[in-house]
Amino acid sequence: MVTRLPGSHAALDLVVPKLSGAIEGTGDNVWIEVIQKMDEVYTDLVDSQTALEEQNARLEEAQDFIGSVLGAMTDVLVACDTEGRIQQVNPALEAIVGKKERTLIGQPIAELFQEKSQGVVTGFLQALRTGGKVSQRDVSLAATDSQNALISTICTARHDHRGRLVGMVLVGRPVGELKRAYRDLDAAQEKLTRTQQQLFVSEKMAALGRLVAGVAHELNNPISFVFGNMYALKRYGAAITRYLTACDEEKTRDEMKTLRKDLKIDQVLRDIGPLVDGTLEGAERVRDIVQELRRFSSNQQEQPEDFNVVRLIRTAADWVIKAQRVKPELRLELPDRLDMTGRKGQMHQIVVNLVQNAADVLDGRPDGEIVISGERQGDDIVLRVADNGTGIADAHRDKIFEPFFTTKPIGSGTGLGLYVSYNMAAKQGGHLSVENRPEGGAEFILRVPADVRNEG
Structure with a gap:
């Protein structure tokens, strides 16, 4: 008043x-x-x-x-003087112990707790009086609400305007509530993990769709080679069959010599070995492409394997470039081999995403150029994918690896390619970063351990 x-x-x-x-x-x-x-x-x-x-x-x-x-707090709160007499409580504590504040004022704070916990609370006061520290402890209230009787508490000293100790404040959260919060947090984390995995799969399928034209071209070459060889082998087989049949007919030596010349048997014998080898090579190439496609699209956990990063880069880059309407120039500054032990499918997808991102930036430019370089630096392999595009605006630098961020028109991209690549690099113990080139354009730098088995 x-x-x-x-x-x-x-x-x-x-x-x-x-x-x-x-x-x-x-x-x-x-x-x-x-x-x-x-x-x-x-x-x-x-x-x-x-x-x-x-x-x-x-x-x-x-x-x-x-x-x-105090009324909005879900945690319990008790304030007492230096003698341990209660001065104030909040509604949360009233609800648990089943008593009103007016009946608790002046009572010993220890009486709020079960006998086994009273010594702990008394020890709080003693520690504060002597300037000691109070650690977090679980104590049990003498509560009518038994489900929330066990609380996790922390206690702090209370001082007046002159800095003198005048009491303590005890704050506690029901352990049952903490457990529910942890369960909710675990459920949210699990849902987030599932959603993230679905995003990875969605991006992988989107990337696979973009690569179809390039992969089809990769398959078309060896398949056409195999078909051509098989038709030749079919003709050669017919010639050899006819010649062997003539041998059984007891023809004269001159007749057989003439037939051998007409059927070009000597040429057939010279060509048949290389034809078979070439056919096998083409079939093996088809097999390798199919395996790479299966590895690229697979959602199963990969195990580290040994592979040549240079060959992987060539394959991934060819797939992307051949699928482009206006093909940028591709320049590879790579050694013959960069051997690595890691998750080949993930590396393949990272390279595909980086090359695809560069190709999208250069879409429609007749002078577009993509430069891929790589080298071994200590225990790491460092790959660089650069383009001569417009570079990255300062306003976009901090968002470039965020999910769903894209500068493309709506419907032209998922905004997940760089986000997925960044996370895949991190899973292999590596790092993906980006810089603007002084001469124009952007350069993505991928650094990964040469042997992921040595990581964490």
């Missing part, structure tokens, strides 16, 4: 007659001076009352605010 100054007008009414009697017979100037002094005193009284009302209003607002905060 607002405190008012009592009887201020009445006091003035008493003063006025006395002053009137005291100055009776004096001049008008003295009387005017007295009246002015009285006005000043009255003004001071009014100002003091106004200031007191304002301070009282602020105090009420502060009390209401503190009360609303």
Whole structure:
């Protein structure tokens, strides 16, 4: 309630007659001076009352605010003095112990807890009195709500404006609530993991769709080679069959010599070995492409294997470039071999995504160029994929590896390629970064361990 100054007008009414009697017979100037002094005193009284009302209003607002905060807390709170007598509790504690604050004020704080926990709470006070530290402990309230009786508490000292210890504040959270929160957190984490995996699969399928034209071209060459060889082998087989049949017909030596020349048997014998070898090579190439496609599209956990990164880069880059409507120039600055032990499918997808990203930036440019370089640096393999495009705007630098971020028109990209590549690099113990090139364009730098089995 607002405190008012009592009887201020009445006091003035008493003063006025006395002053009137005291100055009776004096001049008008003295009387005017007295009246002015009285006005000043009255003004001071009014100002003091106004200031007191304002301070009282602020105090009420502060009390209401503190009360609303305490009421909104789901954690229990108890404040006590240095003797352990309860001074204030919040509604959360009232609900658990089944008692109102007015019945708890002045009671020993230890009585709030079960007998096995009372010594722990008393120890809190003793530690604070001696300047010691109080660690987090689990204690049991003497509660009507048994499910929330066990609470995880922390205790802190309370000091006055002079820094003197005047008590402690104990805050605790029901362990049952913590367990529910942990279960909810685990469920959310599991859902996030599933969603992330679905995003990876979606991006992989989107990338596979973009690569179809390039892969089809890769398959078409060896398949056409195998078909051509098989037709030749079929003709050669017919010639050899005819010649062997003539041998059984007891033809003369001259007739057989003439037939051998007409059927070009000597040429057949020279060509048949290389034809078979070439056919096998083409079939093996088809097999390798199919295996790479299966590895690229597989959702199973990969095991580290030995492979040549240079060959992987050539295959991945060819797939992307051959699928482009306007093909940028591809320049490879690579050694003959860069041997690595890692997850080949993930590396393949990272390279595909980086080359595809560069190709998208250069889409429609007749002077587009992509440069891929690589080298061994200590225990790491460092690959660089650069383009001569417009580079990355400063506003986009911090977002480039975020999921769904894309500068392409709606429907032209998922915005997941670089995000997926960044995470795949991290899973192999590596790192993916990007820089703008001084001469123009962007350069993505992939650094991965040459042997992922040595990582964490």
